[in-house]
Amino acid sequence: MIDPSILPSGAGPTGVMPLSDVEELRKALEAGQTYNIADASGGQALRIQSLDHTMQAVIQENRHFRLFNALPKPKATATVDEWTEQSGVGGFLGGSTNTEVGTINEATGTYTRRVGLVKYLMTRRQVSFVMSLQNNLIDAEAAEYANGALQLLTDAEYLCFEGDASVISSEFSGIWTQMRDGVAAGEISGDHVLDARAQSLASINLVNTAAATISAYGNFGTPTDLFLSQLVQADFDNGLDPAFRVPLPDVPNGGISLGAPVAGIRTSWGNIKNQPDVFIPEGEMLKPFSERYSAIAAANSAYAGTMSATNVADNTYASTSKFATATYGDYHYAIAAIGQNGESAATIVNATAVTIDSTHRSPVITITHGTGTATGYAIYRGRRNDTSHTMADFRLVKRIARAAGATTAFYDLDTDVPGTSRAYILNLTPSATAITWRQMLPMVKFPLYPTVSAIIPWAQMLFGYLRISKRKHIVVIKNILPDSATWNPYTV
Secondary structure, three states: OOOOOOOOOOOOOOOOOOOOHHHHHHHHHHHOOOOOOHHOOOOHHOOOOOOOOOOOOOOOHHHHHHHHHHHHOEOOOOOOOEEEEEEOOOOOOOOOOOOOOOOOOOOOOOEEEEEEOOOOEEEEEEEEEHHHOOOOOOOOOHHHHHHHHHHHHHHHHHHHHHHOOOOOOOOOOHHHHHHHHHHOOOOOOOOHHEHHHHHHOOOHHHHHHHHHHHHOOOOOOOOOOEEEEHHHHHHHHHHHOOOOOEOOOOOHHOOEOOOOOOOEEEEEOOOEEEEEEEOOOOHHOOOHHHOOHHHHHHHHHHHHOOOEEEEEEEOOOHHOOOHHHHHOEOOOEEEEEOOEEOOOEEEEEOOOOEEEOEEOOEEEEEEOOOOOOOOOEEEOOOOOOOOOHHHHOOOEEEEEEOOOOEEEEEEOOOOOOOOOEEEEEOOOOHHHHHHHEEEEEEEEEEOOOOOOEEEEEEEEEEEEEEEEOOOOEEEEEEEOOOOOOOOEEEOO
């Protein structure tokens, strides 16, 4: 029954009301765009709401895991994975020649036993039991399961490039670490790490050099894929003649478009496919960890403990330093302690800039460990002659392992330029098995059991590591500074 007290003046129980009152009701229902749903009353409660049944997520998708998806995934049957690497057939060029009855020279192939350790990627997820019962926009448990899978794949992809077991033992070593260490140990030639020296990779000069190296005598590989960052790919695309026009067959009336993406590079040693990968660090990704994950960094204070650091001008390694006249100047440094859960808050080492010049070309940062539980340290550097030296204006130089004893020393020789990225030329020919993901356990969901809470918990796990069986089939180009980079290590 209708309560007459709620009817507008002059309206009877028939529901008829003056047009002016109808207009006023319409205005009441439509006026305003924001209100608290819980407090909706009166005309507010009658308003029709627009409900989007699709959750709008700006997150990574399976297509973003370019390297992990491309890698062969043979099974590792134990946590210690062993294989034999053959790097030569024995003898030397022309060494098998002989006389009719001469003594035959002995030759033996070169073999090395190698070992890889399976690492464990895990994440714990849960939803409340009530959440699983109610009518949600999406299935809460399925959404969190998908999130867990994306987290594991993200870490696998990132670590395939950047992992370093010497800094964090739970990580597996990625391509950069294995190639860098191989060159340092003299196991592969220095030609397998090329230096762009803070220049763009827009031309194919270094890529051609890398392709020639992989295919050279003693390496016998085939370059197939170039993994590079987004801005480096953009440099290739922008470097095309802007007058170059490409017909678009799916556009009516013969539409055309200026330019074309560089999908690959043709070389004399094979066609190389460009693989722009969002997980290759560049730009904002190289800011201090504490600038990107402040809450996590604050929780990691135990890694730093009473750690302290000093920075002084030094010339001990002047002969190998890459600092030159164009890069001499005043620099500030910052460091952060590293552990399994990330980094601590970064702190600026030197309130007064250290001056790098012709007589001080290898400044040294000395870190006193104190009570910190860090397994390594992240070294950050500001821009040349930057007087503001705010933390957001520092970029990663490199991560280093904690040394035994009371201190860890790092000499900056400018061999790793802050704010730059790397590119990777790989041989992903399936028959070559030059680089693989050795998988002990594919991604699984492992049920956990609640104790005193009405929740549905579980763990998701992925066990494996990156095996490079043929390092001679890989070249890394480091210190690439894209033309569109907004942060330049040598210019304020």
